[in-house]
Amino acid sequence: MKTIEVTENIKRIDGYLIEKLNLSRSKIQKMIEGKFILLNEKPVKNSASLKIGDIITVEEQIEEEMNAEPENIPLDIVYEDSDIIVVNKENGMVVHPAIGNTHGTLVNALLYHSKNLSNINGEFRPGIVHRIDAFTTGLLVVAKNNSAHEILAKQLEEKSTHRKYIALVWGVIPHDTGTIDAPIGRDTSDRKKMAVVSGGKPSITHFKVLERFSRATLIELQLETGRTHQIRVHMNYIGHPVVNDPVYGKRQKIDESGQCLHAKELGFVHPSLGKYMSFDSELPEKFLKIVEQFKDS
Secondary structure, X not given: OEEEEOOOOEEEHHHHHXXXXXXXXXXXXXXHHOXXXXXXXXXXXXXXXXXXXXXXXXXXXXXXXXXXXXXXXXXXXXXXXXXXXXXXXXXXXXXXXXXXXXXXXXXXXXXXXXXXXXXOOXXXXXXXXXXXXXXXXXXXXXXXXXXXXXXXXXXXXXXXOEEEEEEEEEOOOOOOEEEEEOOEEEXXXXXXXXXXXXXXXXXXXXXXXXXXXXXXXXXXXXXXXXXXXXXXXXXXXXXXXXXXXXXXXXXXXXXXXXXXXXEEEEEEEOOOOOOEEEEEOOOOHHHHHHHHHHHHO
């Protein structure tokens, strides 16, 4: 990832980045359309003008020859109709193609499974309304057409969706419930990470203790907002980082299966039926095995 601070009032963003990144106009425009380039941490149009102090973030560079290709990868589909697919994502599966992860992603699997996916988020993110991290398991909804995508995205923006997670965190949380209300933005010392920062985006996480062990706590979390790495950042912020998290917190790793975080429940109003639907998924085996280790310790 590359961060560029604009030091002069200047022309359109696409023309500016042609010079800064030494890439073709078509490639820059494709990256902007795919939301791989952000202006002040927000998606932007190719024609946007720049001013002094603007921050351009190049999230990932797309190779000219890189395409999202259909791949015959098994999917755990919880529900599907003409508008949506609800998927229980497995551990280690990246949601969409990017540099270093051009194959084996959820998008590759979806393109093989269905010929109908929304294209609002560009050719590298067809159907993708929201994401969860590669090593976070659990439920997410995919849109099969643009109308469904827009309605679901609006529900996410209005915070009317229901998203409940289960996490195993380090340390014993003494109180039974809590709310973390702390703004999240780019870590000022490491732009690849997120952190609680002054001026960050409003971020609210509610949690409830399910079970306490001698060295860790099993908790249930509900999101009001959906910031990048929100649960992982918030739990690390209060001194209880997610167990096995390779990025946030400096505790020992149990294995290489990633953070003990599972998107267990997902609820929303169906985009065309107009009725509320809710889905639930079981904790994956790797998560349960780590929990058992803490029960025995």
